[in-house]
Amino acid sequence: MIREFGLVEFLYLVSAMKWTLALSLLAFVCGGLLGLVVALLRVAPVAPLRWLAIAWIQTFQSTPLLMLLFLMFFGLALFGLSQDAFVSVTVALTCYASAYFGEIWRGAIQAVPQTQWQGSAALGFTFLEQMRHVILPQSVRIATPPTVGFMVQLIKNTSLASIIGFNELTYAAQYINNLTLKPILIYGTVGAMYFAVCFPLYLLSRRLEVKFRVDH
Amino acid sequence: MDGRPTPMDYTFQFSSVWVAMPRLLDGARLTILLSITTIVIGLFIGIVCALARTSGSRWLRWPAATYVEVIRNSPFLVQLFLIYFGLPSLGIRLDPIHAALIGMSVNCGAYATEIVRSGIDAIPRGQLEAARALGFPVPAIVRHVILFPALRAVFPALASQFILVMLGSAVISTISVEELTGVAHSVETENFRPFEVYLVVTGIYVTLAFALKVTFAGVDRFLFQTRGRA
Numbered sequence: 001m002i003r004e005f006g007l008v009e010f011l012y013l014v015s016a017m018k019w020t021l022a023l024s025l026l027a028f029v030c031g032g033l034l035g036l037v038v039a040l041l042r043v044a045p046v047a048p049l050r051w052l053a054i055a056w057i058q059t060f061q062s063t064p065l066l067m068l069l070f071l072m073f074f075g076l077a078l079f080g081l082s083q084d085a086f087v088s089v090t091v092a093l094t095c096y097a098s099a100y101f102g103e104i105w106r107g108a109i110q111a112v113p114q115t116q117w118q119g120s121a122a123l124g125f126t127f128l129e130q131m132r133h134v135i136l137p138q139s140v141r142i143a144t145p146p147t148v149g150f151m152v153q154l155i156k157n158t159s160l161a162s163i164i165g166f167n168e169l170t171y172a173a174q175y176i177n178n179l180t181l182k183p184i185l186i187y188g189t190v191g192a193m194y195f196a197v198c199f200p201l202y203l204l205s206r207r208l209e210v211k212f213r214v215d216h
Numbered sequence: 217m218d219g220r221p222t223p224m225d226y227t228f229q230f231s232s233v234w235v236a237m238p239r240l241l242d243g244a245r246l247t248i249l250l251s252i253t254t255i256v257i258g259l260f261i262g263i264v265c266a267l268a269r270t271s272g273s274r275w276l277r278w279p280a281a282t283y284v285e286v287i288r289n290s291p292f293l294v295q296l297f298l299i300y301f302g303l304p305s306l307g308i309r310l311d312p313i314h315a316a317l318i319g320m321s322v323n324c325g326a327y328a329t330e331i332v333r334s335g336i337d338a339i340p341r342g343q344l345e346a347a348r349a350l351g352f353p354v355p356a357i358v359r360h361v362i363l364f365p366a367l368r369a370v371f372p373a374l375a376s377q378f379i380l381v382m383l384g385s386a387v388i389s390t391i392s393v394e395e396l397t398g399v400a401h402s403v404e405t406e407n408f409r410p411f412e413v414y415l416v417v418t419g420i421y422v423t424l425a426f427a428l429k430v431t432f433a434g435v436d437r438f439l440f441q442t443r444g445r446a
Contacts, residue, residue, distance in 0.1 A: 062383070063421060064385075071415065075411050078226050156291040163293075170291065170293055183302040184298065187294050188302075195289045
């Protein structure tokens with residue numbers, strides 16, 4: 001029986017969107033924490049640590065996210081760690097986001113004038129103290145607009161989770177489409193739902209960019 | 217107990233992946249072919265829309281801006297489904313490869329538009345005024361004063377976007393295009409070694425990404441660095 005696309009079907013999509021948002025938020029928090037470590041290693045005063053960070057960033061930036069998802073999905077199960085799609089997706093998105101955040105924040109850290117490093121070094125700060133009290137507070141301003149911008153990428157990319165069978169918005173869309181056979185309506189609606197979340201974020205990132213640029 | 221493998225009982229086996237290597241490389245060839253076609257079409261769309269986006273007419277600016285924002289703020293996968301499953305219900309039948317090519321090009325075009333536009337915005341106004349004052353014909357202004365310097369300025373950003381296009385093409389396997397990921401999926405369902413297959417395929421993607429990076433660096437040097445900087 002072919003169903004109509006009514007309120008119930010729409011609400012089903014809305015409830016699936018919860019998972020898209022949860023996944024995005026989780027990937028943002030975990031990826032952000034790991035990304036901060038990557039960024040710090042990337043500018044660390046010890047060369048091998050920097051190489052490690054460069055290798056991490058390069059590897060994940062030149063791997064399709066879909067491959068990461070598959071590797072985590074099959075890999076975690078192989079090593080007896082987890083057979084749960086949600087866990088695999090979260091781990092994959094975390095690695096992916098950490099590489100991009102690491103690179104974005106490296107740029108922000110290095111954009112802080114050299115004199116700030118020298119001044120804080122002259123005061124006898126260690127590397128981590130310099131970061132915590134002098135460099136990071138200043139680079140947050142530079143880093144915020146591209147970070148918000150990357151959030152949009154992250155939210156859109158959670159759609160790939162549907163490919164390994166995690167029930168988020170895009171997966172729900174396929175399910176509803178199979179019931180109603182109205183692809184234009186369903187995928188159009190779902191596209192609009194993503195847009196409703198992503199576009200305000202994009203506008204915010206642009207506003208922040210303009211605001212912070214004026215302040216310089 | 218529940219038949220779940222523990223870390224100890226799994227032995228990696230790559231031999232069945234090596235056997236499938238010719239097929240995987242065929243898939244990689246299709247990935248390259250589709251990516252290059254997308255890059256060419258996407259760059260063309262990007263240049264046209266960037267000119268529209270920076271033009272004096274609001275009737276050109278608005279449609280271009282809408283196109284860019286709609287595409288950039290919705291997932292590629294949904295766009296792909298809309299094209300592949302949606303267009304046939306309007307009476308337009310597409311085979312997977314053409315649907316993928318349209319989806320990728322439309323997507324790539326939106327990103328290219330934004331990048332080229334930022335290059336155009338960065339051109340000092342004085343340059344344009346000088347060209348006009350010297351009586352350059354419009355096509356010459358567009359070509360030599362707007363596009364060439366704009367593309368030169370943003371070429372590195374375009375190159376990274378194009379690498380993302382190649383990596384993103386993995387997603388088109390979902391509409392059954394037999395590119396690298398599509399072939400990987402077929403191989404994996406035959407030999408039951410998904411992890412090994414995807415590990416090798418990831419290696420192929422990393423190699424392709426590196427090759428593209430080197431190629432674009434060469435193109436940049438050849439096109440933009442040797443012909444004296446303005």
